[in-house]
Amino acid sequence: MNTTALIYLLTAAAVFGIGVHGLLQARQVLRQLLAINLMGGAIFLLLITLGGGAVGPPDPVPQAMVLTGIVIAVSATAFALALLLRLQDATGTSELDPNDGA
Amino acid sequence: MVHEALIGLVFLPLLGACLAVLPGRFGTRLAIVVGLASLPFLLLPVTLSVLREGAWFYTLGGWSAPLGIRLYVDPLALLMLWMVALIGGLAAAHAWHDFRPGTAAGERFWPLWLLLTAAMNGLFLSADLFNLYVCLELVTLAAIPLIAMAGSATAVRAAMRYLLLALLASLAYLLGVALLYNSSGTLDLYLLPDALATAPAPVTAFALALIGTGLLLKGAVFPLHVWLPQAHASAPGPVSAVLSALVVKTAIYLLYRVGLWSLPAGLLADGAMLLFAVLGAGALIYGGVLALLQDRLKLVIAYSTVAQLGYLLLALPLASLAAWQALTYQMLSHGLAKAAMFLAAANILHAIGSDRLSDLERLDQRTPLSLFALAVAGVSIMGLPPSGGFLAKWLLLEAAWRGGQWGLLSVLILGSLLAAAYVFRVLAAALRREDPSEAEDAEGISAIGRRQATYAMLLALLALVTGFAAAPILELMATGIPPTWGAA
Numbered sequence: 376m377n378t379t380a381l382i383y384l385l386t387a388a389a390v391f392g393i394g395v396h397g398l399l400q401a402r403q404v405l406r407q408l409l410a411i412n413l414m415g416g417a418i419f420l421l422l423i424t425l426g427g428g429a430v431g432p433p434d435p436v437p438q439a440m441v442l443t444g445i446v447i448a449v450s451a452t453a454f455a456l457a458l459l460l461r462l463q464d465a466t467g468t469s470e471l472d473p474n475d476g477a
Numbered sequence: 478m479v480h481e482a483l484i485g486l487v488f489l490p491l492l493g494a495c496l497a498v499l500p501g502r503f504g505t506r507l508a509i510v511v512g513l514a515s516l517p518f519l520l521l522p523v524t525l526s527v528l529r530e531g532a533w534f535y536t537l538g539g540w541s542a543p544l545g546i547r548l549y550v551d552p553l554a555l556l557m558l559w560m561v562a563l564i565g566g567l568a569a570a571h572a573w574h575d576f577r578p579g580t581a582a583g584e585r586f587w588p589l590w591l592l593l594t595a596a597m598n599g600l601f602l603s604a605d606l607f608n609l610y611v612c613l614e615l616v617t618l619a620a621i622p623l624i625a626m627a628g629s630a631t632a633v634r635a636a637m638r639y640l641l642l643a644l645l646a647s648l649a650y651l652l653g654v655a656l657l658y659n660s661s662g663t664l665d666l667y668l669l670p671d672a673l674a675t676a677p678a679p680v681t682a683f684a685l686a687l688i689g690t691g692l693l694l695k696g697a698v699f700p701l702h703v704w705l706p707q708a709h710a711s712a713p714g715p716v717s718a719v720l721s722a723l724v725v726k727t728a729i730y731l732l733y734r735v736g737l738w739s740l741p742a743g744l745l746a747d748g749a750m751l752l753f754a755v756l757g758a759g760a761l762i763y764g765g766v767l768a769l770l771q772d773r774l775k776l777v778i779a780y781s782t783v784a785q786l787g788y789l790l791l792a793l794p795l796a797s798l799a800a801w802q803a804l805t806y807q808m809l810s811h812g813l814a815k816a817a818m819f820l821a822a823a824n825i826l827h828a829i830g831s832d833r834l835s836d837l838e839r840l841d842q843r844t845p846l847s848l849f850a851l852a853v854a855g856v857s858i859m860g861l862p863p864s865g866g867f868l869a870k871w872l873l874l875e876a877a878w879r880g881g882q883w884g885l886l887s888v889l890i891l892g893s894l895l896a897a898a899y900v901f902r903v904l905a906a907a908l909r910r911e912d913p914s915e916a917e918d919a920e921g922i923s924a925i926g927r928r929q930a931t932y933a934m935l936l937a938l939l940a941l942v943t944g945f946a947a948a949p950i951l952e953l954m955a956t957g958i959p960p961t962w963g964a965a
Contacts, residue, residue: 404637408641414645415648418648418651418655421652436658436664437655437658440607444651447611451614451644455637458622458636458637459637462633465628465630465634466630
């Protein structure tokens with residue numbers, strides 16, 4: 376594995392870690408969403424790096440996967456934001472109380 | 478011909494989802510005919526071909542496996558597809574009256590419902606790990622707005638919590654798939670066994686753990702079930718039915734596919750199978766006890782789902798033909814019975830305006846048919862003869878007996894006792910007479926209410942009939958036994 380790939384991999388790990396930290400720390404749904412998006416971004420970076428190919432041309436399959444993954448992430452985030460607005464209308468808060476329901 | 482039918486199973490509901498967006502009544506009605514009513518007719522030739530020739534692959538667009546995406550149809554996939562067509566169809570008939578085409582509610586409801594159907598069909602047919610990821614996301618993104626459609630603060634909160642956990646689960650699954658692809662070089666479920674045989678074991682184990690965790694979270698397997706009860710209980714009736722009967726099973730189905738089809742024999746250690754059994758046993762007991770403690774009918778039914786999903790994992794270490802038949806039969810009979818219960822509960826909620834157990838007195842006079850459906854479905858959930866649930870649990874007991882698994886045997890019996898307790902508790906509440914003097918005032922039920930009760934009754938009867946007409950289904954399932962269990 377060459378140095379460039381290593382830098383990308385470490386970056387992906389760091390971004391993923393920040394995402395996990397954010398998800399565990401955040402109380403507001405919007406922050407949790409951002410954290411999940413960060414984790415998704417880290418996975419996409421990992422996929423692209425692993426498909427980079429130390430020798431020969433890069434593998435196209437991970438690129439296609441990331442492209443589809445981004446589309447899904449964008450639509451899921453858009454839906455989550457719409458649902459968050461609905462949550463705010465219905466409950467007057469943008470936090471999920473961990474003690475209710477369940 | 479049969480290839481077109483197979484593609485139609487995914488394509489027609491998708492087309493329907495597009496048609497349902499058109500304004501006015503006509504587009505939605507056309508969409509329902511094209512996307513839902515067509516499914517049994519498409520499934521018929523596919524079923525016949527599997528009965529004649531066994532399982533087969535279809536390469537989409539002629540692109541063969543390593544590059545293209547394959548579809549695969551086998552007995553397990555057929556079972557799930559028929560469940561989508563029948564349970565989904567009857568739930569849709571029930572939903573027709575609450576979400577009439579042409580009304581504002583109908584315009585929001587049907588595109589999502591059809592999209593959900595298309596995504597589930599695609600999931601059951603796909604043979605590609607990444608394509609499965611896309612279908613899994615589509616199922617989630619179509620199911621959650623259907624929950625939020627109930628509009629109450631509880632429903633929206635439950636939907637939001639479900640969405641966050643589902644997104645997290647998808648990420649775990651995706652990361653697992655990425656690692657698996659990197660070490661094996663293929664995404665095809667059925668090419669993986671050979672490709673993984675030479676892959677580095679630690680990476681494979683880590684990837685499988687990620688995929689497994691993601692799927693267990695989406696499948697609401699104890700102790701990752703926290704999102705399920707509120708989400709399933711606060712959704713509109715037909716949506717609850719489909720969520721409990723079909724949507725959570727998509728993740729369990731995928732767990733079977735990855736665990737039993739796409740791994741080289743012996744790779745999944747006994748420890749992993751034991752873990753599944755322990756989780757299943759935990760679900761069975763925890764879900765059963767909590768179902769017993771709820772004071773709202775829909776929550777009782779939702780916790781019952783948590784418990785019944787336990788059966789689907791419990792038998793995995795047995796790895797025998799009887800265990801396989803029991804698992805698949807449990808899929809089917811639980812789906813039918815649980816859908817019947819949720820539809821009946823929706824009718825009761827509709828008729829008396831509450832589903833608190835303390836408000837359910839004299840239901841045998843107020844909503845007789847729905848209560849009867851609830852009771853008949855309850856018989857299957859408890860596992861009393863003659864019902865599909867009885868047969869599934871009997872096969873499980875037999876498999877556990879033959880395997881000499883006494884711990885498993887006692888958990889199974891305890892689970893059935895708990896189920897009997899919570900079903901009878903509901904029935905006792907519904908047959909209570911609070912004040913003998915008002916016993917005569919049978920309330921009028923609308924024609925729509927009667928029709929909606931019939932759909933619940935039909936599902937409950939199907940759950941009962943599967944107890945009698947089991948032989949052909951069980952024989953078909955026997956031919957679809959996972960390759961890693963085949964030698965047993």
